[in-house]
């Protein structure tokens with residue numbers, strides 16, 4: 001039994017430009033009137049339409065989809081629910097899950113299988129981030145699931161909700177959307193507690209709320225509302241708001257594209273940019289890049305990434321993913337900015353002053369055209385006020401609800 005989504009009054013979705021949409025098994029399979037099992041598009045089609053509408057609004061969506069185990073069950077008739085069996089079923093069903101989303105999508109879908117471990121390991125984290133960014137740039141729809149055959153803990157916990165929160169951070173999303181089979185968060189288990197009340201707004205995820213959401217999952221889902229709230233708490237810390245809504249209600253899904261949420265909104269604890277900016281501002285730097293005046297102007301005025309052509313000299317030893325300072329070429333010690341570097345110090349030494357298209361020929365591989373991507377960059381100005389060009393870009397970004405960083409580089413006071 002699904003509690004009515006109409007319990008939740010309309011509220012505005014926070015402005016967003018890039019979102020992670022998590023779709024649970026409860027929306028894809030196991031319906032009472034379903035014959036033959038397998039994945040059923042009755043609700044997924046509406047969610048796929050939402051993704052298309054978002055794309056038409058110049059927004060980007062990364063999909064985190066459960067459903068591999070459910071799809072596997074329809075291929076081999078195996079009873080039971082043991083962990084190893086579910087891992088095998090996930091392997092049997094994953095290809096069908098991707099084919100299912102491909103049938104509903106007008107753009108190419110890309111399978112990305114991750115574990116929490118991949119996101120904890122710094123090299124794999126950076127590689128996953130670069131691949132996902134590239135997929136979005138290419139206009140593809142990344143469809144992420146846990147790599148269940150190796151992710152024992154994750155499968156045990158049914159943790160695609162938490163994976164979605166981690167992915168939201170990974171891809172610098174502005175919003176986490178969690179579609180499930182219930183209208184949103186209730187003060188008690190909606191099917192067991194007749195007095196359970198809808199909770200439309202959550203300013204902070206408290207132990208009391210987690211307790212209220214601990215009543216267990218539906219028939220197919222594994223995490224229940226608790227893992228959704230845990231995910232929302234993680235996203236909030238990273239500066240990302242979470243919307244929980246009923247993906248079974250066509251009107252609720254249709255309203256989302258117009259910026260209206262009927263469901264639960266968990267607020268971000270701080271602005272995403274501020275959280276990131278503060279971190280970059282204070283993280284210890286491992287080295288320094290001396291950049292030429294053209295590069296400094298491009299960073300300040302156009303919000304550009306730092307390309308190898310603008311790097312004049314490399315100081316110190318650093319690894320890919322370390323924080324480096326950016327200083328003007330020459331003797332001055334003024335720090336122009338700080339950012340996460342895409343290549344290690346030896347590699348930057350080889351590609352400095354050269355065109356991005358030469359990177360692979362020079363070092364044998366490439367992690368992308370930039371040495372410091374603009375999403376990973378904060379500028380430090382003598383003058384805290386943004387340049388006129390930056391102010392104009394920020395205003396434009398505000399007008400479409402985008403993060404300023406996606407349009408221009410952040411200047412630190």
Ligand SMILES: Nc1ncnc2c1ncn2[C@@H]1O[C@H](COP(=O)(O)OP(=O)(O)O)[C@@H](O)[C@H]1O
Pocket residue numbers: 023024025026027066179180181182184185186187188189190191212213214215216217218219220221222223224225226
């Ligand atoms: N406080 C609560 N508010 C809303 N739903 C709850 C609550 N406590 C438990 N639930 C259960 O969580 C279910 C959604 O989680 P789950 O079955 O894991 O879905 P999914 O497959 O979408 O991840 C709901 O259908 C409901 O039965």
Ligand SMILES: N[C@@H](CCC(=O)OP(=O)(O)O)C(=O)O
Pocket residue numbers: 023024025026065066067068069070090145146148155157158159160161220221222223224
């Ligand atoms: N990775 C598993 C899903 C695990 C999971 O979190 O499920 P759900 O609670 O339905 O989001 C699968 O694809 O079946």
